[in-house]
Amino acid sequence: MAHTEPSDKKTTATLTIDGNQVTVPVGATILEAAAELGIKIPTLCWLKKVSTTGACRICVVKVEGVERFMTACNTPVKDGISVTTSSPELEIARKKTLELMLVNHPLDCPICDAAGECDLQDTCYSLQVDKNKYTAELERLPIRYDWKLLESDPNRCILCEKCVKVCREVVGREAIEIVDRGDRTIIDTISGEPLDCDFCGNCINACPTGTLISKPFKFRGRPWTFEVTRGICSFCASGCEIEYHVGNGRVERVTSSDDGYNKGNLCVNGRFGYAAFNSSGRLTAPLVKDASGNQQKAGWDQALAAVAGKLREIVKAGGGAAVAGIGSPRVTNEESYLFQKFLRGAVGTNNIDSEARLGFFPAQVVQYRMLGYSGGTYPMDAIEKATAVVVIGSDLKAESPGFAYRVIQAATKNDARLVVASSRATSINKYANAFLQYRPGSEAFLVAGLNKALIAEGLQNTAFIEKNATGLDAATAALDAISFEQVTAATGISEAALREAARLACSGGRTAVIYGADVIRSADMATAVKRDRQPGAADRCRGRSRSRHLPAGREEQHPRHAGYGRLPRVPARLPYL
Amino acid sequence: MAQVVFSTWGRNVVDNRNVSGEPQEVSFKLPVAFDGEKPLRAFMGWDGIILFDKYVDVPAMTAEYMKRVQTLYCCGRCTPGKKGTKVLMDLFQNVLARKATEADLDTVGDLAELLKNCKCTLCQSATVPVFDAVTHYRADFLAYINEACGPNTEKAAYIHKITAPCMDKCPAHIDIPKYIEEIKNYQYSEALATIRENMPMPSVCGRVCPHPCETACRRKNVDDAINIMVLKRTASDYERQHNITPPMQPKPAKGKKVAIVGAGPAGLACAYYLGLEGYKSTIFEALPEGYGGGMIAVGIPAYRMPRPILQRDVDIIESVGSEIRYNTRVGKDITLPELKQQYDAVFLAPGAHRSKPMGVEGEDKGYKGFLSGGIDFLREAYLGRPTGMGKKVCVVGGGNTAIDCVRVALREGAEESILLYRRSRKEMPADVWEVDGADEEGVRFEFQVLPTKIIVDANEQVTGVECVRMAMGEPDASGRRRPEPVPGSEFIVECDTVIPAIGQDPDLSFIPPDMGIDITKWNTVVTKYLPLKDAAGKDLKDGMGNMLSRSLITDCDGVFAGGDAEIGPLTVVACIGNAHRAALVIQRWLEEGKAYLSDQDIFDDLLTYLGVYDKNEQVPWLDSCDRANQNEIHGRERAAKGNYREVELGFSDSTAQIEADRCLRCYRMAMVAV
Incomplete structure (x- = not known):
């Protein structure tokens, strides 16, 4: 019996199921191999997205040379085996198992x-379980x-x-x-x-x-x-x-x-x-004010005509700029697009806003400036394949549960290391290999500290940086200008903890970084955005942004503005600006 | 009473119920009385039934067995098990209530067949004795069904025990299938909690345990054993790597306190389990602070057991309710009678730290370069003190300590590290992977050699060891061939350091002779035991030759003993199992004034004696998932001077989950009628 080290293994296995040959990856189950052949084995407890259970025992199959029935759902294939998925003996075993399952099952x-x-109903029906000889x-x-x-x-x-x-x-x-x-x-x-x-x-x-x-x-x-x-x-x-x-x-x-x-x-x-949708308080028909100022139910034609008429009047009197449009953050991208198209093209105004400006937008501005694009760098399901995940300033389950679910998959099923940095404990903390609880508002320092630790530990991906980014020296110099003591003073997190987190964050070479509302809405970020909203701000800001958290004289070196990570192909202007 | 009336054990039917001539001779590894007093009337379990008393009510026993399986242990996690045992339980209850029909009995065989499809072996194996009973005692069942009076029997009391081959073989009786299933289900914290119920040093036994459990793993009968040890490490690594605070909450302090001699595995385990029950203990440890763990700390090198990780286990145990007083040697800094006077109970767990002499010419001369012993060498090296080691080191012995010495010698800067062993490589008592590890690191082996003389120069500095080659002699009376010197094969192994590592003894000099504590000729402490005897009247003994069922109280009231000093030098896991029992007995002593073993304790010993694992069992299963083994660091650099970095790397969680899924979950229930 070996004590360490697996031996070299074949990566696929070829087996025969009901007389048909199939080749599947090693580790695949008999059930999965059968599915490749289009052979359906009945199951009740099997669920693709979770680990196998083997509880119902309905998926029993016969493997030649193995004296007992094996359950297809949780038995890995083996090269060269021959499997029978249907036989009188198997049918009897499945039927009897279902009969047992139905002992005292309510007939409601x-x-x-x-x-x-109901899967139970369907399975009993398809296996024709019409009697039950067991009682209790x-x-x-x-x-x-x-x-x-x-x-x-x-x-x-x-x-x-x-x-x-x-x-x-x-x-x-x-x-x-x-x-x-x-x-x-x-x-x-x-x-x-x-x-x-x-x-x-x-x-x-x-x-x-x-x-x-x-x-x-x-x-x-x-x-x-x-x-x-x-x-x-x-x-x-x-x-x-x-x-x-x-x-x-x-x-x-x-x-x-x-x-x-x-x-x-x-x-x-x-x-x-x-x-x-079913709320009684919901508006289900347009309301138009009557002559005495009371809102009355109206048809769509009447309502739209009233709006169009008023808009025309206003534009005629004060020009398009007299109209402003405020969109909802809950509508789709397509609807938002149409909305701005209508306001710009038909009404003739650039006064368009949305609550989204207070949400993700500030981050988009900064991210665009730093990285050259404003969205995620990968589809979100890439998170599951990450070898390390860093979550900064977000309780993912509260903010966007789909992300949380994928981080959980990465951490539990795919061995990803998880670093959570937040000012408060979050719902995914129990999976975290490191939890950096920073002082509220010190997000910029936290990120600077992590980067500093990463470079101090020599963990940067030099090849990637050379190929894709510029300004590493400037970034390093900027980080050098801040001491770990300063970072610790601002965030409350020790250098050792930052170094440990940096090591974890870099394990495996595929790191997903997810940031959330606490970063986006940090006071620091708001300052940057407000400046960007001023005419000509974009030019002014570049390379000389200020942070309230930085000590005097350090402004020029703020790490976030150090300019590394810039990618080629920068569009001329932000799509929403 | 010892006469077997009827048996199907081992699938072999012995029926002496109505024989006219000589009854069939058959014996089982069971005592004639359960606890030395209550006669063992019947035994029922996964492999059949054994009746020693013809007045046992077999239908009632069968009904009770099935009821306990269904209501106490059936996990409900597979349909045949959950529902099948319920149908069977109710069926037998109906028999006893005279509501069943003869046709109902046929359902037993039908379900016994169907339950072969169970997820694990608990319910499936439970159908074995039940079906035997219905088959061979059909008349008794029919007597319940058809007659007013039922069979002619005497009432019995029943005691049961849940076990599994691995769980039985583990000296600490960890619920191995449970924690493996929890890992399989991504419940690492739950798995660790399960481990801690019987093993308070999971990170240690997840790394350095010789894992006897794996020798009794039923998966071996299919392909290879489950990697039980590394799965244990996985659970403990998970807690540490996720910064999880151990969840144990000790009961409120109960006022009585216990003194423990030695902060080794036994002392720590005893303190842990007493602490959880609310008994504060003080551990007296001769070594300085930072060296808690006894032989684990000073006998197992850090490349096998990283110290911060060991320290974490020690800290956790201390936090549960004990205080370790370092630099305090009992017998010198405080006496044993003082401890007995100051504390409500005393637990002796001093370990076995004294090197055994080698029996070679010159060893007692105090030569420079002849070190006192392997365990001393390891201790001094770990404590960072001068070891007296030179550049060319010869270690004599074949156990794990000898291997540790040759590997530590390299890390201490030896240019050459040589191991001398009188038998062949495969006969070494050291774990195979340790020997392989030494090999990879460049240790030179000399097998089948016997050191005969220490060679020194004019300054009494060792310059070599004279050895003679050994060959296997003729088999002796016991059939074992012993190595014998080959005349004329003498040769000299050049070296400047000789380290004998041929074993350790407890040093019990701290026990005053007038305390009434007996000591064996092997220098271990004598503790009280149950008078368990087999049918031939012989005492039942355990694998170490000790009495099978010991309550661990010495002949001196209130003084208990455990660990290597009670068992004889053995393993961490054996010491922990033994000390856990001591903690239970000490608790009974503190609360009831009696030091005794519970039925569950005794049943544990009985099952170990009987043996739960059957290496000849045909286990039908598809061998489609190979055993996973942990990765390790390779290359000689891992043994470079000063490099004590851990060599073995554990599992990733996903590997652990796949490995855990290989477990066959071989639970089974045994029950006795007394």
């Missing part, structure tokens, strides 16, 4: 939320009506663990767990207290039966009766794909498919935020 399908989209004493377990937004009926539970795994592995909340023993084993909170979690409802999405259900959706309609419209959630910048289920003119629930960009994972806003 008529009023069960999952009816029509009936003991009903209490239904948790006392949870918010969710209801849990453990009697319907088949213990597939999908909900628990999604909660732990995707959401990182670990709010529910498998508790108790034997036939009384249920999914519950560990304390037994009512559920206290993120209420993202991803467990509901994962539940194959009617065990975990959405309270707002209960009795709102049968799943197959809704009109389903695909969309993108606009509650934050994660861009999760969602499906609106609409009946009788109301959105009755929001779901998300595991096949989408966000793998079916939503947050509480995405899943339950649709309540806003």
Whole structure:
């Protein structure tokens, strides 16, 4: 038995399934290999986005030469094996297992939320489980009506663990767990207290039966009766794909498919935020003031005509500049584009603004100046493949849960090192290899300190910098001008902690840096942006920006303005400026 | 009573129920009485049933067994296990309640077959004795079903124990399948909590444990053992690398206090478990501050056990409720009778730090370059004191200490490091990977040689060792071939330093002879034991030749002993297991005034004696995932002068998760009727 070091391994395995040969990567499961061949093996507990469980035992297959049945979902393939996925013996084993699963399972399908989209129902139907020779004493377990937004009926539970795994592995909340023993084993909170979690409802999405259900959706309609419209959630910048289920003119629930960009994972806003659409306080028709100044319901033609008429009057009297347009940060990019097009082209004004200016925009300005572009450098799913992740100034789950979910994947499944720098503890801290709790407002110093530590440790990627950036010397000189003592004085973080964080941040060579609202809205950033908004500011600022946090005489060396990291192909002007 | 009435154990049916002639002779590695007193009437477990008493109510025992499996241990995490054992439990309860039918009994065989598809072996293995019972004691079941009076039996009490082959083999009885499953499920903190229930030094035993558990891993019967040790390291590394504060909360202080002699693995483990229960302890340690850990600190080099990581384990243990008084040698700075007087209980865990003599001409002459012993050399090197080592170092011995010495000699700047061992390489008691490690670092080996004389120059400075080659002789009475000197094969190994590393003894000189504490001829402390005997009347003994079930109290009331000084020099994990037990017994002593073993303690010993792992078991499984091994630093530079950087690198979390998924989770439940 070897003690250290794996031996060299083949990277693929070729096997035979039901007489067909298939080659798959080593580590793939029999289930995945069968899927390559288009062979469907029944499963109940398998869920692609989480680790395998092997609980339901429905996916049993026969591997030639192995005396017992193996479960396809969690058995890795082996070169040269021959697998049978369907035989009378396998059918009997699957059927009997289902019969056991149905022992004392409630027969409340008529009023069960999952009816029509229940994996247990479908599997029993397809395997024609119409009898049950097993019996046991009936003991009903209490239904948790006392949870918010969710209801849990453990009697319907088949213990597939999908909900628990999604909660732990995707959401990182670990709010529910498998508790108790034997036939009384249920999914519950560990304390037994009512559920206290993120209420993202991803467990509901994962539940194959009617065990975990959405309270707002209960009795709102049968799943197959809704009109389903695909969309993108606009509650934050994660861009999760969602499906609106609409009946009788109301959105009755929001779901998300595991096949989408966000793998079916939503947050509480995405899943339950649709309540806003059904709010009685929502404006559902245009209102136009009548002669006496009272708002009256109006048709769209009338309303639009009134607006157009007034706009024309104003423009005629005061020119286009007399009109200003304020857009919503909640609308899509396309809608924003059309809005500004309308104001510039039709109305003839450049007075356009949006709440977004107080959000990401200030950061865009600075980032553009430093890097030559204002957005993310990679699609967000690249985060999952990062070898190190640095999160600065953001509680990701609060700000943009889709990012948090991906950071959790990187840290837990792909061995990424995680550095979290924030002025307060964040929801992903438990995954952090280093947590730098800096003084509020000292973000610039924190970043300078990290860069300083990175260079002090000799961790910079010289080849990349030479190829893609200019001004390293200036940056280094600027960083040299600040001492670690100053950084520590400003941030409260020691040099040792910064060096450790820098080492972690550089591990593996693929680092994702994510910054959030605390950086964007730091006083420091606001100063920079205000200056940029003044006529001609862009030119003036370059190379001589000031920071309130810097000691007198140090202005010229502010690290953020030292000019390294500039990339080629700089567009002439910012798209929104 | 020792007569076996009926047995299916090992899938071999012995039926002496209605024999007219001589009953079939069969014996099992079990005592005739569970605790030395209560007769063992029946044993039931994963491999069948054994009846020593024909009046045992087999249907009632079967029903009880299935009820305990289903309600206490079935994890509910697979359908056949969760529901199948429930159906079986209710079925047997119906038999006892006379509500079952004969046809119901057929369901047992049907489910025994179906439960072969279980996720793990707990419920599946539970069907084995149950099916045996229904098959071979059908008449008794039918008596319940059909007759008013039931079978002719006497009531029994039942004691059960959950185990697994690895868990049984681990001297600390860590719940290995549980922590491995938790790692598989990304629950590193939970895994570490599980480990800490029986192992308060996870980062140590995740690195330097000889992992006997892996020799009893059922996955070996498929391909290779699970890398249990490195998975333990993974859990402890995770906590440290994520700056997680250990979650243990000791119970409120209970007022009584315990003195512990020695801050080695045994002393620390005892302090930890007493601390969790609210008993403050004071540990008296001869070494200076910063060297807590006993033999781990001064006997295991830092390239195997990085000191800050060891210190973290020591600090955690101290924070749970103990104080370590360094630079305090019991017997010199404070006496044992003083401790006994000042504390409510005393635990002796001084370890085995005294090097054994080599038995070679010249070793007692005080030659320059002849060092007192391997363990002293390692200690001095670690303490940063002059070791007396020269440039060409010869270490004599074949254990881990000898290997540590040759490897440390290189790191201390030796130009040549030579190991002399009287048997062959594969017979070395040292762990194979340690020998390989020394090899890679450039250690020269001389196998099958016996040092006979120390050669010195006029200044009494060592210049070499005279050796004779050894060859295997004829098998002796026990069938073992012993190495014998080959006449005329004498030769000299040139060196300026000789380090004998052939073993250690406890130094028990601090125990005054008038305290009533007995000491064995191997220089270990005698502790009380249960009178467990086999059918032939012989005492049951453990692998070290000690009495099997010891309560660890000495003949002096209130004084307990453990660790190497009680067991004989062994391993960290053995000392920790032993000290954990001592802590439990000390607690009983402090609370009830009695030092005794619980049924669970005794059952642990019984199972270890019986053996839970069966290397001949056919385990049907697809061998499609190879064992993962940790990476290590390679090259001779790793042993360069002054380089004590850790050589082995542990697992990445994702590797650990895949490795953990190989675990077959071989739980099983044993139950006795007494």
